Amino acid sequence: MSKTTVSHSSLISASASEVRAAIRSGSYDGHTAGLAAGHLQCNLAILPEAFALDFLRFCQRNPKPCPVVGVGDTGNPALPTLGRDIDISTDVSKYRIFRNGTLNDEVTDITEVWSDDLVTVALGCSFTFENALLRAGIPVRHIETGCNVPMFRTSIDLEPAGPFSGHMVVTMRPIPEAQVEETRAICARYPQAHGAPIAFGDPADIGISDLAQPDWGEAVDIYPGEMPVYWACGVTPQNVLLDAGLPICITHSPGHMLIADVAEDAETPILKRDIPIQQGD
Amino acid sequence: MSKTTVSHSSLISASASEVRAAIRSGSYDGHTAGLAAGHLQCNLAILPEAFALDFLRFCQRNPKPCPVVGVGDTGNPALPTLGRDIDISTDVSKYRIFRNGTLNDEVTDITEVWSDDLVTVALGCSFTFENALLRAGIPVRHIETGCNVPMFRTSIDLEPAGPFSGHMVVTMRPIPEAQVEETRAICARYPQAHGAPIAFGDPADIGISDLAQPDWGEAVDIYPGEMPVYWACGVTPQNVLLDAGLPICITHSPGHMLIADVAEDAETPILKRDIPIQQGD
Numbered sequence: 001m002s003k004t005t006v007s008h009s010s011l012i013s014a015s016a017s018e019v020r021a022a023i024r025s026g027s028y029d030g031h032t033a034g035l036a037a038g039h040l041q042c043n044l045a046i047l048p049e050a051f052a053l054d055f056l057r058f059c060q061r062n063p064k065p066c067p068v069v070g071v072g073d074t075g076n077p078a079l080p081t082l083g084r085d086i087d088i089s090t091d092v093s094k095y096r097i098f099r100n101g102t103l104n105d106e107v108t109d110i111t112e113v114w115s116d117d118l119v120t121v122a123l124g125c126s127f128t129f130e131n132a133l134l135r136a137g138i139p140v141r142h143i144e145t146g147c148n149v150p151m152f153r154t155s156i157d158l159e160p161a162g163p164f165s166g167h168m169v170v171t172m173r174p175i176p177e178a179q180v181e182e183t184r185a186i187c188a189r190y191p192q193a194h195g196a197p198i199a200f201g202d203p204a205d206i207g208i209s210d211l212a213q214p215d216w217g218e219a220v221d222i223y224p225g226e227m228p229v230y231w232a233c234g235v236t237p238q239n240v241l242l243d244a245g246l247p248i249c250i251t252h253s254p255g256h257m258l259i260a261d262v263a264e265d266a267e268t269p270i271l272k273r274d275i276p277i278q279q280g281d
Numbered sequence: 282m283s284k285t286t287v288s289h290s291s292l293i294s295a296s297a298s299e300v301r302a303a304i305r306s307g308s309y310d311g312h313t314a315g316l317a318a319g320h321l322q323c324n325l326a327i328l329p330e331a332f333a334l335d336f337l338r339f340c341q342r343n344p345k346p347c348p349v350v351g352v353g354d355t356g357n358p359a360l361p362t363l364g365r366d367i368d369i370s371t372d373v374s375k376y377r378i379f380r381n382g383t384l385n386d387e388v389t390d391i392t393e394v395w396s397d398d399l400v401t402v403a404l405g406c407s408f409t410f411e412n413a414l415l416r417a418g419i420p421v422r423h424i425e426t427g428c429n430v431p432m433f434r435t436s437i438d439l440e441p442a443g444p445f446s447g448h449m450v451v452t453m454r455p456i457p458e459a460q461v462e463e464t465r466a467i468c469a470r471y472p473q474a475h476g477a478p479i480a481f482g483d484p485a486d487i488g489i490s491d492l493a494q495p496d497w498g499e500a501v502d503i504y505p506g507e508m509p510v511y512w513a514c515g516v517t518p519q520n521v522l523l524d525a526g527l528p529i530c531i532t533h534s535p536g537h538m539l540i541a542d543v544a545e546d547a548e549t550p551i552l553k554r555d556i557p558i559q560q561g562d
Contacts, residue, residue, distance in 0.1 A: 053334040053400075057352045060337075061362050063549045071338045073442070081342050081440055119334075159362055159551065161354070188548060191472060195548055267469060267477055268344045270440065 011035045016083060016259045020091040029093045029108050031255035033127060040192075040264045041257040042069055042082070042122040043234040044092060045241055046110075046250040049074045052119040054162025058240065059121070061159035065168055065236035067124040067192045069269035070260070075116035081270045082122060082260040089114040094253035101245035110250055118250075125234050125257055126171060128193030128264045132186050138179050141220040148255075149173070150214035151233050155207025156198070158236070163244040169235040170198065172211060174226040183229060192269055200229045216254075292316045297364060297540045301372040310374045310389050312536035314408060321473075321545045322538035323350055323363070323403040324515040325373060326522055327391075327531035330355045333400040335443025339521065340402070342440035346449055346517035348405040348473045350550035351541070356397035362551045363403060364542040370395040375534035382526035391531055399531075406515050406538055407452060409474030409545045413467050419460050422501040429536070430454070431495035432514050436488025437479070439517070444525040450516040451479065453492060455507040464510060473550055481510045497535075 006027045011019050016039040022028040032041055047055060052074070059066035070082040077089040089111045097105040097113060126149070130140050142149045149171045156168040175183050180200060188196040199206050211228060212219045216235060222228055241249050252258065262269050287308045292300050297320040303309040313322055328336060333355070340347035351363040358370040370392045378386040378394060407430070411421050423430045430452045437449040456464050461481060469477040480487050492509060493500045497516060503509055522530050533539065543550050 049334070053330070053337070053355075056334070056337045056341075057354070060349055060352050061551060063551060068341055071341050073338070074334075191548070267472070270342060270344060 008035070012037060016261045017085060019259050020083070020086065023093045024087065024090045026108065032093065032257045032259055033255060036259045038264055040069065040082070040260040040262045040266070040269055041125050041127045042260060043125050043237070044088070044095075044250070044252040044258055045121045045123065045237055046088070046118050047121070047241065047246055048117050048248065049119050051163070051244070051246055052121070054164060055121060055241075058159075058161035058164040059123070059237065061161055062168075062236070063191070064195055064198055064232035065158070065234065067194060068121060069124050069192050070120070070122035072120035074119050077114060077120070079120060079122060082258070082262060083271065084261060086258070086260075088120045088258070092252050092256060092258050094256040096251050096253050098242060098246070098249045098251070100247060101242050106253055113248070113250070122258055122260070123234055123237060124190075124192040124194065124269070126194055126231065127257070129187045129190045129231075131264065132190065133183060136182065136186055138175065138183055138186070141174050142218070145220060147220065148217040150211070150219050151216040151235055152203070152208045152211075153215050158240065164240045166236075166240045166243055167207075168198070169215070169233040169239060170206070170230040171217075171233045172203075172214075172228050172230055174220065174222040175229045177225055177227050180227055180229060187231070193264070194232045194234070197229045197231050200227055203228060206230060289316070293318060297542045298366060300540050301364070301367065304374045305368065305371045307389065313374065313538045313540055314536060317540045319544055321350065321363070321541040321543045321547070321550055322406050322408045323541060324406050324518070325369070325531070325533040325539055326402045326404065326518055327369070327399050328402070328522065328527055329398050329529060330400050332444070332525070332527055333402070335445060336402060336522075339440075339442035339445040340404070340518065342442055343449075343517070344472070345476055345479055345513035346439070346515065348475060349402060350405045350473050351401070351403035353401035355400050358395060358401070360401060360403060363539070364552065367539070367541075369401045369539070373533050373537060373539050375537040377532050377534050379523060379527070379530045379532070381528060382523050387534055394529070394531070403539055403541075404515055404518060405471070405473040405475065405550070407475055407512065408538070410468045410471045410512075412545065413471065414464060417463065417467055419456065419464055419467070422455050423499070426501060428501065429498040431492070431500055432497040432516055433484070433489045433492075434496050439521065445521045447517075447521045447524055448488075449479070450496070450514040450520060451487070451511040452498075452514045453484075453495075453509050453511055455501065455503040456510045458506055458508050461508055461510060468512070474545070475513045475515070478510045478512050481508055484509060487511060
């Protein structure tokens with residue numbers, strides 16, 4: 001079981017399955033931004049079955065921050081609609097284990113804590129629409145400057161379900177005013193990746209006091225002629241899960257996503273079976 | 282409690298809430314096609330909580346036939362993300378009650394059978410994309426001829442979840458060959474209403490033996506220069522629920538849908554709270 005370390009750059013044009021294999025074998029434990037280009041990357045929430053129905057209701061009621069793209073069977077680490085050979089207990093490069101709402105451990109595999117009682121929920125992430133914006137020539141500041149996207153708590157109430165409630169977390173990207181409408185139209189095509197922005201303009205309107213002081217990530221400059229644009233963020237469900245104080249809950253570590261076999265621009269996040277029919281989409 | 286009967290035509294330009302009030306009071310018990318124009322109409326599945334997690338997993342894995350647009354709290358007949366005053370036990374004009382997989386009753390209100398154990402799942406329906414096709418000048422044959430859309434069992438396997446599995450049911454609409462691509466593009470904008478067609482052309486490719494003999498609904502003519510186009514159909518989850526033989530399961534009667542306050546072209550099926558912020562969508 002040799003564990004040759006592979007570099008981030010060597011995995012950029014790899015297939016999703018190759019990246020997962022490198023992670024599974026322990027050869028790669030870095031972040032996944034830009035890897036297996038063109039494939040859907042996913043936020044991860046693994047929780048006990050007793051909370052799964054309420055969590056799925058919560059996600060359905062808050063589809064902008066919580067776009068569900070895959071749900072596993074109880075106790076089964078496979079996610080066949082997202083990838084042919086996914087084992088969620090080994091195929092993410094870094095996991096965070098929370099117990100009773102507190103960070104308990106950060107690990108590179110969860111086979112030791114996996115149990116027959118756990119349900120995996122995979123959620124779309126912002127990489128998908130950022131890639132689409134870049135392809136359209138729309139600048140994405142935190143990628144230009146190589147820093148983490150700034151994230152902010154807001155005053156926007158979430159629709160509650162069972163023990164899950166709270167306020168939306170958003171990301172902010174400065175967009176040239178002339179390109180805000182195009183940005184909106186592009187992102188609206190990706191409902192499984194937070195969709196269109198939820199607001200733009202004055203941060204006070206959504207309860208943000210200072211754009212220079214993000215709650216997570218790093219502040220970015222806003223140039224003259226640019227408008228701050230806000231998207232629902234995948235940190236929202238993570239916070240909500242922590243606040244609910246579940247006995248156990250496992251997430252990916254920030255930036256260390258699950259990479260699916262599904263194309264990031266597919267109409268649905270469901271891997272097509274190999275059926276020899278003439279298909280309309 | 283006078284029950285003045287109101288006509289279908291008098292409700293076409295009514296609000297969703299007015300139509301629901303007419304149904305709730307017993308003044309209207311007809312079909313809902315064309316009512317409260319512009320509002321989302323929904324298929325309905327009400328089932329015991331013990332089956333709800335698996336049913337939501339089934340819907341997530343089969344989003345084309347089973348696009349979830351609302352899920353109620355267990356035992357609560359309200360659906361606040363779909364409408365401000367919805368009471369699902371009274372607000373649908375005709376319900377079907379199934380016990381152990383067999384049709385047991387057809388009623389105009391289910392207050393007598395509602396229980397603390399039931400979960401409501403609302404699913405998008407084809408009215409949404411049919412309205413969009415008509416607005417674009419694309420003919421919809423069964424509407425032109427005033428009959429019910431033809432529906433067919435196919436050989437397309439569904440992704441199973443718990444006790445739920447089977448084959449996809451599709452609707453067929455003949456579309457002029459020159460408009461098939463426009464049809465696909467328009468419908469793809471409505472992922473919550475079955476989205477883009479799942480196939481077109483030879484019915485044998487998806488296991489349909491004779492387009493003149495639909496399994497439900499009525500056959501329609503296919504004119505020269507037209508191609509049969511197939512969409513995932515909301516009868517799929519109904520069949521799957523029946524096959525699972527649940528002790529109790531309640532659906533709407535065909536054509537008698539729940540009418541939501543949400544606009545049928547909204548980005549998400551979640552009713553906006555009245556918050557005074559500048560919104561991007």
